[in-house]
Amino acid sequence: MKKLLYLVCAAMLVTLVASCTTFKLSGLQMDIERQSYQTVGELDLKITVHEFLGNSGGSNLANVSADNMDTVIYDAIQREVSKFSGDAAVNVTVEYQASVVDILLNAITFGIYAPAEAHVTGTIIKYQ
Structure with a gap:
């Protein structure tokens, strides 16, 4: 009976500490009225994100590294916009996924x- 109580308490603790946040981006911009612009390039980036204490492509313990991808993805997009001498990136799509290798590394550790x-696609524009 005592072991069952410990097991239930441990399960409740894990449930409370585990997080549902698996992906977070900030600094996004949405414009309803667009100026005229010219397309100067396309985004097609594959960015490896390193998180800890959780599942590959999934939740992590107490959001320890939930925002690790935020800066990495934002900086990668900014570098691409600068590379094409653009002003902004529009129609940006971010797909966050774990490959078989990622899942194996997660299991081994x-x-x-x-x-x-993170697979990032979109269009780089320059305002006219």
Whole structure:
């Protein structure tokens, strides 16, 4: 009976500490009225994201590294916009996923290392 109580308490603790946040981006911009612009390039980036204490492409313990991808993805988009001498990126889509290798690395490290990949696509524009 005592073991069952410990098991229930441990399960409740894990449920409380585990997070549902798996992906977070900030600094996004949405314009309803667009100026005239010219397309100067296309985004097609694959970015490896390194998270810890969780599942590859999924939740992590107490959101320890939920925002690791935020800066990495934002900086990668900014570099591409600068590379094409653009002013902005529009129609940006971010797909966050874990490959078989990512899942294997996560399993081998018993959930300590949880890599995943973000695939970013979109259009780079320059305002006229």
